[in-house]
Amino acid sequence: MSITQPTDAPAAGSSPTGRSLGIGSGRPAHAQRGKPHYGIHLFLTVLAIMWLIPLVWTIFTALRPKADTDKYGYFSFGGSFNFDNFSQAWTQGGFAQYAWNSALITIPSVILVLFFASMMAFAVSRVNWKFNVTLLIMFTAGNLLPPQVLAAPLFEMFKLLPLPYSVSDSGSLLNTYISVIAVDTAFQIGFVTFVLSNYMKALSPELTEAALVDGAGVWRQYWSIIMPLCRPALAAMGTLEVIFIYNDFFWPLLFLQSGDRLPLTTAVNNLQGQFLSNYNLIAAGAMITAIPALVIYLLLQRHFVAGLTLGSSKG
Amino acid sequence: MSTLSKTSPRGARRTAAPRAGRVRRLSRRDKWVLSLMVGLPTLIQLVLVWIPTLLSAALSFTRWNGLSLDDIKPAGLSNYQFIAENYPPFWPAVQHNVLWLVFLAVIATPLGLLLAILLDQNIRGTKIYQSIFFTPVMLSLALIGVIWQLFYNRDSGLLNFLLGTAGTPHAVDWFGDSGVNIWAALIAATWRHAGYVMILYLAGLKGVDPTLREAAQIDGANAVQTFFRVIFPAMRPVNVIIIVITVIESLRAFDIVYVINRGTNGLELISALVIQNLVGEGQVIGVGSALAVILLVISLVPITFYLSRAFGKDKEA
Numbered sequence: 001m002s003i004t005q006p007t008d009a010p011a012a013g014s015s016p017t018g019r020s021l022g023i024g025s026g027r028p029a030h031a032q033r034g035k036p037h038y039g040i041h042l043f044l045t046v047l048a049i050m051w052l053i054p055l056v057w058t059i060f061t062a063l064r065p066k067a068d069t070d071k072y073g074y075f076s077f078g079g080s081f082n083f084d085n086f087s088q089a090w091t092q093g094g095f096a097q098y099a100w101n102s103a104l105i106t107i108p109s110v111i112l113v114l115f116f117a118s119m120m121a122f123a124v125s126r127v128n129w130k131f132n133v134t135l136l137i138m139f140t141a142g143n144l145l146p147p148q149v150l151a152a153p154l155f156e157m158f159k160l161l162p163l164p165y166s167v168s169d170s171g172s173l174l175n176t177y178i179s180v181i182a183v184d185t186a187f188q189i190g191f192v193t194f195v196l197s198n199y200m201k202a203l204s205p206e207l208t209e210a211a212l213v214d215g216a217g218v219w220r221q222y223w224s225i226i227m228p229l230c231r232p233a234l235a236a237m238g239t240l241e242v243i244f245i246y247n248d249f250f251w252p253l254l255f256l257q258s259g260d261r262l263p264l265t266t267a268v269n270n271l272q273g274q275f276l277s278n279y280n281l282i283a284a285g286a287m288i289t290a291i292p293a294l295v296i297y298l299l300l301q302r303h304f305v306a307g308l309t310l311g312s313s314k315g
Numbered sequence: 316m317s318t319l320s321k322t323s324p325r326g327a328r329r330t331a332a333p334r335a336g337r338v339r340r341l342s343r344r345d346k347w348v349l350s351l352m353v354g355l356p357t358l359i360q361l362v363l364v365w366i367p368t369l370l371s372a373a374l375s376f377t378r379w380n381g382l383s384l385d386d387i388k389p390a391g392l393s394n395y396q397f398i399a400e401n402y403p404p405f406w407p408a409v410q411h412n413v414l415w416l417v418f419l420a421v422i423a424t425p426l427g428l429l430l431a432i433l434l435d436q437n438i439r440g441t442k443i444y445q446s447i448f449f450t451p452v453m454l455s456l457a458l459i460g461v462i463w464q465l466f467y468n469r470d471s472g473l474l475n476f477l478l479g480t481a482g483t484p485h486a487v488d489w490f491g492d493s494g495v496n497i498w499a500a501l502i503a504a505t506w507r508h509a510g511y512v513m514i515l516y517l518a519g520l521k522g523v524d525p526t527l528r529e530a531a532q533i534d535g536a537n538a539v540q541t542f543f544r545v546i547f548p549a550m551r552p553v554n555v556i557i558i559v560i561t562v563i564e565s566l567r568a569f570d571i572v573y574v575i576n577r578g579t580n581g582l583e584l585i586s587a588l589v590i591q592n593l594v595g596e597g598q599v600i601g602v603g604s605a606l607a608v609i610l611l612v613i614s615l616v617p618i619t620f621y622l623s624r625a626f627g628k629d630k631e632a
Binding site: 037040041043044047048051052053054055057058061069074075116117119120122123124127129133135136137138139140141142144145146147148149150151152153154155156157160182183185186187189190193194217218219222243246247248249250253254265266268269271272277279282283285286289290293294296297301304305308309 | 341345348349355356359360363365367371381384430433436438439440446447449453456458461462464465471473506511514515518559563566569570586590593600603604607608610611614618622626
């Protein structure tokens with residue numbers, strides 16, 4: 001993997017200027033090294049504690065049984081701590097189903113985004129066509145639109161598109177996972193195409209020239225030569241897109257009417273009504289929803305940060 | 316397949332007039348493959364993003380209850396007139412969107428920049444601090460709304476306990492009271508935005524040529540002067556991204572207010588009003604679309620700004 005730290009990523013992505021290529025590898029040894037920064041530490045520690053309070057409070061509440069908080073009050077340490085709220089939310093609260101729905105939506109969407117965006121990026125970065133820049137602008141701009149702008153026509157289009165009842169129990173694309181996957185994919189392709197095309201442009205053109213001389217077709221150039229070289233960028237974009245699509249609240253809210261088809265992120269909207277004022281259970285539901293994102297963060301932090309900085313390297 | 320018939324003529328037309336030497340060596344099969352590689356994503360993008368955007372604009376000039384296509388009636392500019400004159404939540408929503416932008420631009424973004432500057436110095440534990448400040452960026456804004464609801468709750472929330480008002484008549488319902496809830500929501504949004512800005516600026520700061528800093532210091536500039544006169548201007552590409560993200564985020568703000576109270580009672584935002592007009596019983600697609608077009612037109616400002624920087628190579632110097 002060549003993305004070892006965020007600095008390397010923009011260097012690869014935006015090399016036309018070569019601005020940061022030479023210095024990306026090493027951090028400057030600051031003169032201040034070793035000098036104590038008590039003031040800075042105090043400030044950062046206070047702020048870090050403030051930053052953690054909402055999360056810690058949620059975990060704290062989630063770990064306490066409702067009976068104990070009723071008895072001792074929410075702001076107390078009395079009573080026991082256990083995972084009962086988590087298991088109750090998982091089994092009775094339907095969170096097992098929501099988690100499964102999240103997987104059903106997120107995994108196909110990310111695969112489709114990477115597949116379509118890498119093809120598009122390959123075509124516009126390796127072949128000189130007149131409309132390359134126009135297409136790229138269209139793709140990039142599409143990703144920046146507020147989703148509410150296209151909500152009404154998409155909803156009506158899906159409602160009016162008849163499907164056999166054997167495929168969809170609503171008789172249309174509404175209330176199907178396909179509708180959410182399709183729109184999530186369409187919305188995210190733009191951003192990933194933009195980033196991957198910058199990455200591919202930075203690769204040497206001789207790579208595919210040589211393959212062409214050897215008689216390799218376009219598809220082989222794409223699949224066997226360019227894609228393996230893009231692995232760091234694909235890993236970064238894949239991680240980023242898993243988080244983006246997992247965290248998407250709006251499209252499932254718009255398209256899915258059955259509560260038991262919602263993914264976790266959209267289901268948290270119903271926590272209040274579902275668990276009434278059992279805040280312990282609400283907190284447990286919130287933490288269950290946070291866990292996949294936090295696990296990915298812990299395991300793939302490098303790729304996630306690389307993805308964010310790749311996306312912002314050109315401007 | 317309809318995709319084939321739509322994309323093939325386009326691909327053929329393009330490859331028929333090759334612009335570069337490389338294209339000329341493409342076989343017939345390669346041309347087909349390439350036109351599919353471009354055509355499929357483009358078709359998806361057109362059908363699911365750009366055509367709906369145009370349809371939104373068209374629907375904003377009609378009156379429609381969303382039931383049957385035959386019910387669509389032309390309405391001229393009456394939806395826009397209605398929004399400006401007879402739709403009470405509209406102007407508060409505009410004010411809230413502006414407030415959202417100002418708050419992010421004046422508080423959240425500079426806070427993220429400050430964190431990045433402090434953490435860019437080789438202080439002990441910088442990775443731990445970065446991880447803490449970055450954690451909320453991983454969470455969805457909907458989830459952030461729920462988490463802060465638990466913190467802000469009138470009777471069971473931590474904040475009122477810390478203030479000593481819990482259980483008393485002085486206890487404030489931070490998300491419920493229309494006088495304070497927009498500020499409470501903005502603090503929750505800052506929790507996420509500052510970490511996002513921090514991580515982008517940390518990458519930006521590492522990309523700045525260290526000799527610039529040394530040269531400025533040799534010339535006798537102090538730390539503040541060095542930053543504002545030398546380092547900050549050198550991060551221009553990152554600054555552009557941060558400006559665009561800050562503006563777009565304030566226009567896209569939706570999830571957090573929708574989770575709190577669906578964007579009513581002090582939390583009106585244009586994006587939430589769009590949805591309020593599209594769902595529910597009194598579907599007013601025309602009004603919802605007109606609000607969507609207003610949102611679109613405002614969004615085109617940061618989008619155009621960004622595209623001109625990202626694709627206008629001449630302007631980069």
